[in-house]
Amino acid sequence: MLFSLVFGAEAVIPTEMVYPTARTSIRDPETNDEHLVQDLDTVEELRDQARLRIAAYQQKMVGAYNKNIRIRRFEVGDLVLLKAFQNTTNPADWKLAPKWEGPYLIEVEAGKGAYHLMNMEGDMLPRLGMQSI
Template identity: 50%
Template structure:
């Protein structure tokens, strides 16, 4: 009898539509290791100077040094010479630059390895809270109601979920294409975090 009561409650339409929105990840973190160097070279003009010359946690290097093979001389060092700027001669500068250019590939490889390690640490931390949920083609689902689509007149009695919709296809990485029960396609794909299974 208890099992029957639980099954009956699980299929309650109003209960499903008013259910709280879970903030627990439903899909593991999907990583994409970007190419260091060329990507940074394209983005350098768009980024603030301070950001270019600040070492990043992920790589342990400044973006400037990864692209150009040497640390930047900041404008204040030219006006008020520091030991690094004041003690360098043109000949020594050429030797240092040649040395930096010879070792730039190793520096970038080291940064790439460190970034991969950093991303694995972030993914491990994120994935330990994941409660995997998957859907199959044909499943009925409810879609999260967003602030801009919520019925403002309903106040606190507004639904948290709308639908039901049918899963039309799997896009990949926890994303699904939906269609209405009348067979009309819903625009764009939807992530599993914005969907929940609907029981009838």
């Protein structure tokens, strides 16, 4: 299928040329050029069908990926934990480093999924004060 989309003709493996199969024995060399011209007219249709199959497959993959996603909304005043990243943890702790930092208080919602956070002492978080949770 892919070969015919690229080159406009079906692929024939070398063994089919040595040992005739139904596909190679029925072929008539005189009418071969006519069939190739007719196949060129259907190449766009085959490409459109391939595009539709790819789009359907991609939508199916998006659905499979997103089925376990749960959107969480936070409100001002909620306490949250932040994921601790490798650059914020002590390298000497290695596997025993904490996975979460906090708790932090949400002071202001700064946009879609972004918040201004402050620690429990009332200081704004030093990372520009804006975190995406």
